[in-house]
Amino acid sequence: MLILGIETATTQVGCAIGGHEGVLASVHAAKGRRHAEYLVPSIEFACERARVELSEIGVVAVDVGPGLFTGLRVGVATAKSLAFALRVPMIGVSSLDLLAFRVRFSSRLIVTTVDARRGELYYACYRQVPGGVQRVTDHRIGTPDDLASELLASGDEVLLVGEGAQRYPEAFDGLAKVELVDTGDSYPSAEALVELAHARALREQFERSDAIEPIYLRRPDAEINWAVRDGR
Amino acid sequence: MNDHAATGAAVDDSTVVLGIETSCDETAVACVRGGREVLSSVVSSQVDLHARYGGVVPEIASRAHNELIIPVLARAMLEAGLDGEDVDAVAATTGPGLIGALLVGVSAAKALALAWDVPFVSVNHLEAHLYAGFLEDPDLQFPMVVLLVSGGHTLLVHVTDHGRYRLLGQTLDDAAGEAFDKVARFLGLGYPGGPAIDSVAMSGDPEAIRFPRSMIDDGLDLSFSGLKTAVVNHVRANPQVATEDVAASFQQAVVDVLVAKARRAAESTGAVALALGGGVAANSLLREQFLGACAEDGLHAFLPSRELCTDNAAMIASTGWYRLRRDGATPLDCGADPNERLAPSS
Numbered sequence: 001m002l003i004l005g006i007e008t009a010t011t012q013v014g015c016a017i018g019g020h021e022g023v024l025a026s027v028h029a030a031k032g033r034r035h036a037e038y039l040v041p042s043i044e045f046a047c048e049r050a051r052v053e054l055s056e057i058g059v060v061a062v063d064v065g066p067g068l069f070t071g072l073r074v075g076v077a078t079a080k081s082l083a084f085a086l087r088v089p090m091i092g093v094s095s096l097d098l099l100a101f102r103v104r105f106s107s108r109l110i111v112t113t114v115d116a117r118r119g120e121l122y123y124a125c126y127r128q129v130p131g132g133v134q135r136v137t138d139h140r141i142g143t144p145d146d147l148a149s150e151l152l153a154s155g156d157e158v159l160l161v162g163e164g165a166q167r168y169p170e171a172f173d174g175l176a177k178v179e180l181v182d183t184g185d186s187y188p189s190a191e192a193l194v195e196l197a198h199a200r201a202l203r204e205q206f207e208r209s210d211a212i213e214p215i216y217l218r219r220p221d222a223e224i225n226w227a228v229r230d231g232r
Numbered sequence: 233m234n235d236h237a238a239t240g241a242a243v244d245d246s247t248v249v250l251g252i253e254t255s256c257d258e259t260a261v262a263c264v265r266g267g268r269e270v271l272s273s274v275v276s277s278q279v280d281l282h283a284r285y286g287g288v289v290p291e292i293a294s295r296a297h298n299e300l301i302i303p304v305l306a307r308a309m310l311e312a313g314l315d316g317e318d319v320d321a322v323a324a325t326t327g328p329g330l331i332g333a334l335l336v337g338v339s340a341a342k343a344l345a346l347a348w349d350v351p352f353v354s355v356n357h358l359e360a361h362l363y364a365g366f367l368e369d370p371d372l373q374f375p376m377v378v379l380l381v382s383g384g385h386t387l388l389v390h391v392t393d394h395g396r397y398r399l400l401g402q403t404l405d406d407a408a409g410e411a412f413d414k415v416a417r418f419l420g421l422g423y424p425g426g427p428a429i430d431s432v433a434m435s436g437d438p439e440a441i442r443f444p445r446s447m448i449d450d451g452l453d454l455s456f457s458g459l460k461t462a463v464v465n466h467v468r469a470n471p472q473v474a475t476e477d478v479a480a481s482f483q484q485a486v487v488d489v490l491v492a493k494a495r496r497a498a499e500s501t502g503a504v505a506l507a508l509g510g511g512v513a514a515n516s517l518l519r520e521q522f523l524g525a526c527a528e529d530g531l532h533a534f535l536p537s538r539e540l541c542t543d544n545a546a547m548i549a550s551t552g553w554y555r556l557r558r559d560g561a562t563p564l565d566c567g568a569d570p571n572e573r574l575a576p577s578s
């Protein structure tokens with residue numbers, strides 16, 4: 001079963017193709033942000049590199065965030081449309097889960113982060129379980145200081161990863177039990193997406209394309225302002 | 233790379249184009265054969281989502297497009313009785329419009345084109361409004377003048393052939409549809425303002441108040457912000473005035489200006505036809521006076537039905553067909569441009 005993975009949750013744009021043989025090809029643009037321009041040509045290129053016809057793809061996997069709204073929508077709209085046209089199932093994976101997957105061999109409390117802009121982070125916590133890691137909190141949004149206080153209060157030995165926390169190293173400086181690591185994998189990657197989706201595909205954890213939506217965690221500003229004005 | 237991109241495959245009366253429109257607050261998908269025959273046209277309006285804000289909220293629109301795009305696509309294909317293999321090209325609005333909203337439709341269209349191995353075609357939203365009139369009227373005549381009036385745009389365009397446009401004039405401030413929205417909001421008539429004022433004005437006297445006809449004798453550009461201010465000032469000075477009369481008099485002032493400018497544009501360019509497009513072209517008074525003016529001046533009138541005046545994807549698919557025939561496919565590294573202009577003057 002071949003899986004196409006689409007990753008546009010951050011400023012990066014990536015896609016990868018793989019299956020039980022592992023990742024066959026991946027394409028990655030580091031200073032993307034022009035998600036809509038790069039993504040579809042990248043998928044074409046990845047197919048060529050993997051010597052695979054798009055029609056051979058059996059599952060479309062996509063990073064559903066949290067992350068950059070515009071990038072996520074480009075990735076999710078592209079992925080849903082491909083799955084619709086190819087008549088194949090989908091797998092949506094959170095960006096924070098992807099980051100945790102890369103450090104799944106750590107026995108510490110794993111905390112993954114993605115930049116949320118406006119001085120905030122998206123983050124979630126994970127624990128090692130047999131065969132991988134398990135998310136033990138919701139996806140959250142908060143300032144680096146919010147996260148630092150939470151980690152201090154937990155008293156756990158913490159492995160902190162992701163470009164979100166790396167933007168604010170000073171917030172975690174004084175925490176003796178927290179190690180902010182730069183694994184070289186500080187962005188969610190399309191390769192990890194294909195690997196993680198493959199594991200889920202083996203367990204037939206598929207989703208319908210209309211059930212896949214970006215994880216926003218933030219309401220639109222207009223809605224927030226309305227609620228404030230209206231006292232809701 | 234997609235073979236079609238380089239060559240531009242044969243485009244004829246049997247060519248089916250699937251069109252996608254997400255530039256503002258309508259998620260729309262349509263299937264059109266041969267540029268003219270509408271096989272299906274599905275429009276899902278988000279108007280209820282935006283009503284309480286009195287205007288379109290870009291982030292809310294983008295989220296809704298992302299949720300609606302697949303269901304609307306599936307319905308358009310079902311209604312047309314088409315499978316993926318039956319679609320020969322996919323067209324999408326690439327601008328002008330709200331960037332986040334546009335990107336949803338462009339991404340979906342490019343993905344479909346890739347998966348079905350057919351050409352992708354970028355369509356300019358304004359050009360598509362010009363084409364809406366041709367969908368129902370086979371008697372295409374050039375040169376023509378198109379008056380395009382919507383919530384985002386008010387323009388007069390000289391069209392000498394397919395793809396050959398020259399901008400004759402445009403609003404210097406508010407779009408006509410924007411003026412309707414603002415005045416409707418001020419009068420407490422709700423959103424969207426166009427239909428609200430249209431219906432209230434039916435029971436008002438259009439001569440009750442003489443609002444200014446800004447720049448009516450003055451070139452082909454337009455201006456509506458002075459009119460909006462005049463309405464506000466008049467109501468504040470005359471709190472007892474009947475809302476129906478204000479709405480009717482305001483609407484009359486807008487329509488007088490639009491029709492006068494369109495006639496002058498046709499006369500000065502020697503056009504043989506006059507076309508109306510855009511959401512404001514659904515306005516009853518404008519439709520009536522537009523037809524009257526065309527009859528009086530001996531101009532062929534292109535007046536789309538109301539469903540084709542407001543945003544829809546049939547006009548995108550149709551324009552995509554003409555564009556594919558003229559220019560071939562658009563490369564798949566194409567993005568969206570919120571300020572995309574009509575093709576340069578010719």
Ligand SMILES: [Zn+2]
Binds near residue numbers: 382510511543
């Ligand atoms: Zn429009």
